[in-house]
Amino acid sequence: MTISLLAKELGLSVATVSKALRDSHEISTETKLKVAELAKKLNYVPNLYASSLRRKNSKTIAVVLPEVADSFFSLAINGIEEVAQEKGYHVLIYLTHEQFTREEAILNEFKNGRVDGVLLSVSGERPSGNQLQELVEAGIPVVFFDRIFEDIAAARIITDDFESGYMAAKHLLDRGCRQISFLSPAKNLSIISKRQEGYLQALKDAEGPEMTPDIIYCPEDNGQCHNTMNTMLSNAVRPDGVIVSVEKLTAPVYMACKTLKLNIPKDIKIISFTNLQTAPILDPPLTTITQPAFEMGKKAALTLFKGIEKKHYNWASENTVIPSVLVERQSTSVDLEL
Amino acid sequence: MTISLLAKELGLSVATVSKALRDSHEISTETKLKVAELAKKLNYVPNLYASSLRRKNSKTIAVVLPEVADSFFSLAINGIEEVAQEKGYHVLIYLTHEQFTREEAILNEFKNGRVDGVLLSVSGERPSGNQLQELVEAGIPVVFFDRIFEDIAAARIITDDFESGYMAAKHLLDRGCRQISFLSPAKNLSIISKRQEGYLQALKDAEGPEMTPDIIYCPEDNGQCHNTMNTMLSNAVRPDGVIVSVEKLTAPVYMACKTLKLNIPKDIKIISFTNLQTAPILDPPLTTITQPAFEMGKKAALTLFKGIEKKHYNWASENTVIPSVLVERQSTSVDLEL
Numbered sequence: 001m002t003i004s005l006l007a008k009e010l011g012l013s014v015a016t017v018s019k020a021l022r023d024s025h026e027i028s029t030e031t032k033l034k035v036a037e038l039a040k041k042l043n044y045v046p047n048l049y050a051s052s053l054r055r056k057n058s059k060t061i062a063v064v065l066p067e068v069a070d071s072f073f074s075l076a077i078n079g080i081e082e083v084a085q086e087k088g089y090h091v092l093i094y095l096t097h098e099q100f101t102r103e104e105a106i107l108n109e110f111k112n113g114r115v116d117g118v119l120l121s122v123s124g125e126r127p128s129g130n131q132l133q134e135l136v137e138a139g140i141p142v143v144f145f146d147r148i149f150e151d152i153a154a155a156r157i158i159t160d161d162f163e164s165g166y167m168a169a170k171h172l173l174d175r176g177c178r179q180i181s182f183l184s185p186a187k188n189l190s191i192i193s194k195r196q197e198g199y200l201q202a203l204k205d206a207e208g209p210e211m212t213p214d215i216i217y218c219p220e221d222n223g224q225c226h227n228t229m230n231t232m233l234s235n236a237v238r239p240d241g242v243i244v245s246v247e248k249l250t251a252p253v254y255m256a257c258k259t260l261k262l263n264i265p266k267d268i269k270i271i272s273f274t275n276l277q278t279a280p281i282l283d284p285p286l287t288t289i290t291q292p293a294f295e296m297g298k299k300a301a302l303t304l305f306k307g308i309e310k311k312h313y314n315w316a317s318e319n320t321v322i323p324s325v326l327v328e329r330q331s332t333s334v335d336l337e338l
Numbered sequence: 339m340t341i342s343l344l345a346k347e348l349g350l351s352v353a354t355v356s357k358a359l360r361d362s363h364e365i366s367t368e369t370k371l372k373v374a375e376l377a378k379k380l381n382y383v384p385n386l387y388a389s390s391l392r393r394k395n396s397k398t399i400a401v402v403l404p405e406v407a408d409s410f411f412s413l414a415i416n417g418i419e420e421v422a423q424e425k426g427y428h429v430l431i432y433l434t435h436e437q438f439t440r441e442e443a444i445l446n447e448f449k450n451g452r453v454d455g456v457l458l459s460v461s462g463e464r465p466s467g468n469q470l471q472e473l474v475e476a477g478i479p480v481v482f483f484d485r486i487f488e489d490i491a492a493a494r495i496i497t498d499d500f501e502s503g504y505m506a507a508k509h510l511l512d513r514g515c516r517q518i519s520f521l522s523p524a525k526n527l528s529i530i531s532k533r534q535e536g537y538l539q540a541l542k543d544a545e546g547p548e549m550t551p552d553i554i555y556c557p558e559d560n561g562q563c564h565n566t567m568n569t570m571l572s573n574a575v576r577p578d579g580v581i582v583s584v585e586k587l588t589a590p591v592y593m594a595c596k597t598l599k600l601n602i603p604k605d606i607k608i609i610s611f612t613n614l615q616t617a618p619i620l621d622p623p624l625t626t627i628t629q630p631a632f633e634m635g636k637k638a639a640l641t642l643f644k645g646i647e648k649k650h651y652n653w654a655s656e657n658t659v660i661p662s663v664l665v666e667r668q669s670t671s672v673d674l675e676l
Contacts, residue, residue, distance in 0.1 A: 015363070022360050025353070067412075068406040068411075068412045068415060068431075069409070069412040069413070069416070071407070073406075074405075074406045074407040074412070075407070077406060077433065078407070081433060081435065085440075090432070090443070090444065090447065091432070091433065092430045092431070092432065093406075093430070093431035093432070093433070094428070094429070094430065094431070095415065095419060095429065095431070097419065102423075105428070106428065109428065248615070250616070250619075251615045251616050251618070251619055254619040255618065255619060258619070276616065277586070277589045278588070278589050278614065278616045278620060280589070280593065281588075281589055281592040281593060281596070281620050281621060282616060282619050282620060282621060283619060283620060283621030283622065283623075284621065285621075
């Protein structure tokens, strides 16, 4: 929808429509209302900021995230804000709650020049990248961090999810586990798929008899998730090792072990993908794959400002992988005296 | 700074300045540049959204928070977003990182009509409420949640911090503690002061010999915070009970007890103000004062929409107190078999 189409539809000149939208005293109230009505009906977003002498003057960047309840994102935000504050920019945080329709609506907002650049960690429900492609084509700098959309050519700051999944499974194998389950959230996320591929590859590469992969999907609903965990852990062939692929499934799996009186790490070893500050004080302390959250946020913001300041012609081909780190604690220990 | 002052300063008519700011074809490039230059110099923010037929059409609310790394805020955001989504509104999250200057800059942004309403949990460094007062006077609905600024007449959704502080101390007294310390963050926050007052009152009200209050301020810096905790716990007269007044001090105090081989709850009992999902799986499980975070966020958003929709003439005098809940777990237990 452009202003010319709006003008054509109304049988008015572009200048008149433009003035009406800007509430000019030269235009009658009747005309203004007519224009406003059709603009609303046709979902026309006036390019308010762009009209302000075509300067990039919002001094604002947007951070679009699935959620903030995960410690990865709250730490990443701190990294982003450290850079933005130095540059004198505001940071707007938008949450998609993993819903594609919300993500599309948010990205659509940015086309009117509300922000100078966008940092995006994509939602789990992305069927197409149309809005994103349009943003990139409109010249608004976009940087992906952590969760990317493969089909869009934009800068990417990620961690090594395949390698981390491999490393987690290898760690459990080295600690003697022979029946390793991979706990996955219900949503289809590219980073989880990669962690899962790493897990599958590690099982394949392991010496000795072939191991059967066991991928368990935990429903969003707390009660159902609890049931899924209980079923998994009460089975005749229950896992002796579990890879928890997202932070929020950690507490439920610990709780289920407690209820079923399974000793961690004696009966079952657990490793989680998380940046939880409480990992060392859990019962028992939790072995984690810790992501470089703060560093990723910082690097993503630095890359975005390269794009905003147009100082580097090739900023958009930035593709940085910052590795995650395995922090070993008692939940995967073989020595119970640890 | 208003457009009339800008016009006077330039020796131009208000209409000309207005058109120049709107990039009208009727105005010469030379004049536009002159206007833009002075506008920038005098920090004039054009009222872009308001000019759009004076409709409230941003369909956006702002949530201004100190941080998101605290589980209270991430849960409150979920409550806010539930309401906003139903109303078809975007939610913009701004973080102050407890800095007054950032809070002022953020609130200043809102005067140009960027958002239809503001939910605010004030920073710890608030010397005056000028920007806030101006927002309220400009007719932009403002609702405080959790952390309020006493001098501004706006709707408030809070919890019972004095009562919670009292309840926490009473709980430790009932469990036999006679030397209770109150761990406080370095920043001066009204909610922490209220929790502290409750703690002091409970000590006064306790039967038996008078107890000496012990308020310990933990520096922001991790290393220094660690030293403070170690000193507190290695003292000849160390506390037998600790009230942790903010979530982020929980892990450090548990870690310090671990290092010094102090048994929780035998040697020292701990209660924290927190909504941590991991509280039940800590070693030992943590007794908490749990705030009604989701409910407070939801109620705050519902109140804000009353203001935005102008459906209730007295929405701004809303003053809701939603009580916090003490959840007893092993960290304050007297029965070690629990």
